[in-house]
Amino acid sequence: xxxxxxxxxxGYRNFMxxxxxxxxxxxxxxxxxxxxxxxxxxxxxxxRAAPETIFDAGPGExxxxxxxxxxxxxxxxxxxxxxxxxxxxxAVQALKVKNIVVMGHGRCGGIRAAxxxxxTPLSPGDFIGKWMSLVGPAAExxxxxxxxxxxxxxxxxxxxxxxxxxxNLRTFPCVQILEQKGRLEIFGAWFDISxxxxxxxxxxxxxxxxxxxx
Amino acid sequence: xxxxxxxxxxGYRNFMxxxxxxxxxxxxxxxxxxxxxxxxxxxxxxxRAAPETIFDAGPGExxxxxxxxxxxxxxxxxxxxxxxxxxxxxAVQALKVKNIVVMGHGRCGGIRAAxxxxxTPLSPGDFIGKWMSLVGPAAExxxxxxxxxxxxxxxxxxxxxxxxxxxNLRTFPCVQILEQKGRLEIFGAWFDISxxxxxxxxxxxxxxxxxxxx
Amino acid sequence: xxxxxxxxxxGYRNFMxxxxxxxxxxxxxxxxxxxxxxxxxxxxxxxRAAPETIFDAGPGExxxxxxxxxxxxxxxxxxxxxxxxxxxxxAVQALKVKNIVVMGHGRCGGIRAAxxxxxTPLSPGDFIGKWMSLVGPAAExxxxxxxxxxxxxxxxxxxxxxxxxxxNLRTFPCVQILEQKGRLEIFGAWFDISxxxxxxxxxxxxxxxxxxxx
Amino acid sequence: xxxxxxxxxxGYRNFMxxxxxxxxxxxxxxxxxxxxxxxxxxxxxxxRAAPETIFDAGPGExxxxxxxxxxxxxxxxxxxxxxxxxxxxxAVQALKVKNIVVMGHGRCGGIRAAxxxxxTPLSPGDFIGKWMSLVGPAAExxxxxxxxxxxxxxxxxxxxxxxxxxxNLRTFPCVQILEQKGRLEIFGAWFDISxxxxxxxxxxxxxxxxxxxx
Numbered sequence: 001x002x003x004x005x006x007x008x009x010x011g012y013r014n015f016m017x018x019x020x021x022x023x024x025x026x027x028x029x030x031x032x033x034x035x036x037x038x039x040x041x042x043x044x045x046x047x048r049a050a051p052e053t054i055f056d057a058g059p060g061e062x063x064x065x066x067x068x069x070x071x072x073x074x075x076x077x078x079x080x081x082x083x084x085x086x087x088x089x090x091a092v093q094a095l096k097v098k099n100i101v102v103m104g105h106g107r108c109g110g111i112r113a114a115x116x117x118x119x120t121p122l123s124p125g126d127f128i129g130k131w132m133s134l135v136g137p138a139a140e141x142x143x144x145x146x147x148x149x150x151x152x153x154x155x156x157x158x159x160x161x162x163x164x165x166x167x168n169l170r171t172f173p174c175v176q177i178l179e180q181k182g183r184l185e186i187f188g189a190w191f192d193i194s195x196x197x198x199x200x201x202x203x204x205x206x207x208x209x210x211x212x213x214x
Numbered sequence: 215x216x217x218x219x220x221x222x223x224x225g226y227r228n229f230m231x232x233x234x235x236x237x238x239x240x241x242x243x244x245x246x247x248x249x250x251x252x253x254x255x256x257x258x259x260x261x262r263a264a265p266e267t268i269f270d271a272g273p274g275e276x277x278x279x280x281x282x283x284x285x286x287x288x289x290x291x292x293x294x295x296x297x298x299x300x301x302x303x304x305a306v307q308a309l310k311v312k313n314i315v316v317m318g319h320g321r322c323g324g325i326r327a328a329x330x331x332x333x334t335p336l337s338p339g340d341f342i343g344k345w346m347s348l349v350g351p352a353a354e355x356x357x358x359x360x361x362x363x364x365x366x367x368x369x370x371x372x373x374x375x376x377x378x379x380x381x382n383l384r385t386f387p388c389v390q391i392l393e394q395k396g397r398l399e400i401f402g403a404w405f406d407i408s409x410x411x412x413x414x415x416x417x418x419x420x421x422x423x424x425x426x427x428x
Numbered sequence: 429x430x431x432x433x434x435x436x437x438x439g440y441r442n443f444m445x446x447x448x449x450x451x452x453x454x455x456x457x458x459x460x461x462x463x464x465x466x467x468x469x470x471x472x473x474x475x476r477a478a479p480e481t482i483f484d485a486g487p488g489e490x491x492x493x494x495x496x497x498x499x500x501x502x503x504x505x506x507x508x509x510x511x512x513x514x515x516x517x518x519a520v521q522a523l524k525v526k527n528i529v530v531m532g533h534g535r536c537g538g539i540r541a542a543x544x545x546x547x548t549p550l551s552p553g554d555f556i557g558k559w560m561s562l563v564g565p566a567a568e569x570x571x572x573x574x575x576x577x578x579x580x581x582x583x584x585x586x587x588x589x590x591x592x593x594x595x596n597l598r599t600f601p602c603v604q605i606l607e608q609k610g611r612l613e614i615f616g617a618w619f620d621i622s623x624x625x626x627x628x629x630x631x632x633x634x635x636x637x638x639x640x641x642x
Numbered sequence: 643x644x645x646x647x648x649x650x651x652x653g654y655r656n657f658m659x660x661x662x663x664x665x666x667x668x669x670x671x672x673x674x675x676x677x678x679x680x681x682x683x684x685x686x687x688x689x690r691a692a693p694e695t696i697f698d699a700g701p702g703e704x705x706x707x708x709x710x711x712x713x714x715x716x717x718x719x720x721x722x723x724x725x726x727x728x729x730x731x732x733a734v735q736a737l738k739v740k741n742i743v744v745m746g747h748g749r750c751g752g753i754r755a756a757x758x759x760x761x762t763p764l765s766p767g768d769f770i771g772k773w774m775s776l777v778g779p780a781a782e783x784x785x786x787x788x789x790x791x792x793x794x795x796x797x798x799x800x801x802x803x804x805x806x807x808x809x810n811l812r813t814f815p816c817v818q819i820l821e822q823k824g825r826l827e828i829f830g831a832w833f834d835i836s837x838x839x840x841x842x843x844x845x846x847x848x849x850x851x852x853x854x855x856x
Binding site for chain 4: 431432433435436437439440441442443444445446447448452455456458459460462463465466467473474475476478480481482483484485486487488489490491492493494495496499501503505507508509510511512513514515516517518519521522523526527529534535537538541550551552553554555556558559560562600601602613615617620621622623624626628629630631637639641642
Binding site for chain 1: 217218219221222223225226227228229230231232233234238241242244245246248249251252253259260261262264266267268269270271272273274275276277278279280281282285287289291293294295296297298299300301302303304305307308309312313315320321323324336337338339340341342344345346348386387388399401403406407408409410412414415416417423425427428
């Protein structure tokens with residue numbers, strides 16, 4: 001009985017003989033000095049949208065929170081367990097990141113579920129149903145719109161949900177204060193794996209524009 | 215006013231001219247066919263512990279949930295928002311992953327906070343305090359042990375919390391059933407950035423053993 | 429009736445025809461000049477942890493005290509027989525060693541006994557029980573911790589007991605004075621036979637770190 | 643500040659690249675199966691008299707107790723700390739060794755101290771003085787004998803003390819019983835580094851006879 005899937009063991013050895021071997025001193029220094037990433041990325045769990053890959057980021061660069069559909073719930077200091085709020089608080093208050101990037105992506109399974117009128121719970125607990133209900137009101141504004149294609153509704157909600165998460169970020173007092181003081185900046189981005197397109201949110205208008213690759 | 219941090223824009227261009235250019239067909243195919251990762255990795259947000267880097271994983275390989283200290287709360291179908299449970303449900307029920315790997319790491323800031331007797335809330339909401347209270351009882355078993363060094367207490371709790379998360383995984387009926395049927399396997403691992411060590415949990419004893427790199 | 433076990437007689441002949449034959453002059457000189465080892469090693473009796481083997485040490489190099497679990501009791505000038513204190517005194521005051529190394533090891537039977545809640549005396553005298561009670565208070569800090577695996581508790585106590593012995597070394601006035609004068613240095617190490625790992629104690633933090641083999 | 647004397651670090655690397663590399667499987671097996679040495683050797687701490695070297699013994703072969711002058715005190719179940727008795731009890735009762743070898747050696751510093759009429763305490767605790775007083779009455783029988791040379795008195799007491807330790811071994815009930823049942827054998831030996839001579843005690847007469855090397 002192996003204690004780790006073979007693909008991961010093989011990958012780990014590639015890493016050690018490749019990147020780690022080439023950057024050993026950098027890794028040791030990051031261990032010694034601790035992390036001081038400048039950017040928190042809030043991304044989706046999707047296997048095709050790893051922020052480190054898309055932004056070619058090395059160790060120590062990005063503090064990365066990943067949940068289904070890269071959602072930030074509104075500030076709710078009710079003493080319950082809040083995985084996302086905890087990571088946000090840690091990044092902003094302990095690590096003092098300068099940037100927060102909410103990165104959505106195309107073909108998101110969570111967004112698809114939110115738009116599916118026939119979606120049934122995946123299990124009795126219906127955790128995905130409840131989680132995606134965060135964008136339920138937004139989903140309703142497009143889900144019944146049969147003038148848009150299915151794909152257009154999907155992309156529309158993916159982008160709406162990025163702006164929604166950014167609005168929720170600003171309900172956290174610490175985010176609000178630091179942004180007002182100019183010590184924290186908030187960004188939105190949307191990636192589509194097919195052509196490798198990165199669309200960046202205009203921070204004034206909220207529109208997404210494709211970024212060049214040169 | 216730039217709409218994305220410069221470092222990320224530069225990184226994205228490296229990605230497009232490098233990996234994406236080299237694997238365009240693979241990316242297009244992943245877009246067309248959808249994702250079908252075999253493995254869910256539950257990892258920490260730490261900037262030095264990206265699973266894709268450590269396991270040298272390409273697009274489509276790993277479905278990755280990242281929260282502070284890679285914790286899985288116990289099954290709690292109470293109708294509240296459960297980010298972690300939602301991702302777990304999606305990976306197991308919708309994507310039908312074959313493996314779940316809980317990957318902790320050395321020098322974890324969340325674990326350090328859980329062990330700090332003088333920790334004060336990072337913000338009035340105290341989201342980190344509440345989140346890390348998941349391993350509070352476990353932390354108490356080592357936090358007062360001044361025969362161990364600070365670093366030894368930290369490593370001990372990092373490993374305890376991996377086993378704790380794995381135990382909680384098994385409180386989810388869908389995980390329990392699929393594991394019993396032999397269609398889902400659960401693994402534990404612990405990475406330390408300094409020497410690049412990967413310690414893999416023995417699934418019989420719960421002990422962690424260092425993995426070779428050759 | 430043979431007067432020595434056959435294995436030892438055979439081994440002795442190998443020694444004489446091998447190492448002794450090759451280093452005869454060195455041996456003769458050590459006999460003539462007397463010993464002047466620079467290092468006292470305090471090690472365990474375990475058959476898998478001989479300091480001369482692990483440190484590839486030749487004749488004259490290491491003055492070696494071996495007892496169960498490499499323990500040093502606290503300074504106690506009460507006129508009783510103190511085997512360990514006698515060897516320590518001889519090494520420091522008569523041989524004027526420059527270094528003392530307390531070397532523990534993995535899978536130590538004495539430590540295992542100290543952690544076993546069901547341990548019963550091995551004989552009516554219960555010499556092991558009494559001897560290992562030196563680390564009894566330390567053992568209690570981990571023995572009840574069922575969040576740690578049996579193996580983790582064992583390793584933790586093995587390392588605690590090395591630091592405990594080092595602390596006791598410093599209760600001996602001669603050790604204390606010479607160390608303060610910079611004429612004596614104290615080290616800790618932990619060896620595990622399985623992978624041949626040697627972990628060396630950081631003298632500032634008390635942490636153990638694995639030593640490279642290249 | 644190095645955390646281990648350089649000579650030991652170098653030696654360790656020689657060991658790993660030499661003996662350990664050549665016998666890795668044997669070492670791993672000893673870790674997995676535990677130790678089961680057939681022989682307990684009670685030897686001196688002297689840097690020139692390591693049993694593993696003299697008997698060319700590999701890992702797992704000899705359980706080795708080393709104190710100054712290889713002394714065994716008489717059985718004394720008084721609830722005090724008895725390092726030597728603890729090791730003896732562990733070897734006989736837990737490991738069930740088949741042989742006990744008391745190995746003295748020439749030019750023993752402890753024996754020399756016991757014979758020195760002008761010996762002064764090495765430190766206020768006088769641990770060596772007390773420890774060597776175990777053979778005090780025996781020492782008196784030769785120390786005043788100026789018909790013997792100094793060297794003859796030394797060798798005489800070295801051999802007397804081996805027989806004394808063997809006699810004390812037999813005051814331990816467990817040793818006595820197992821020896822009577824034929825499950826434990828007791829041997830004496832004396833090594834001199836100069837010519838590499840091994841003298842073995844005749845178990846009937848108590849005489850020491852030189853062993854051939856062929």
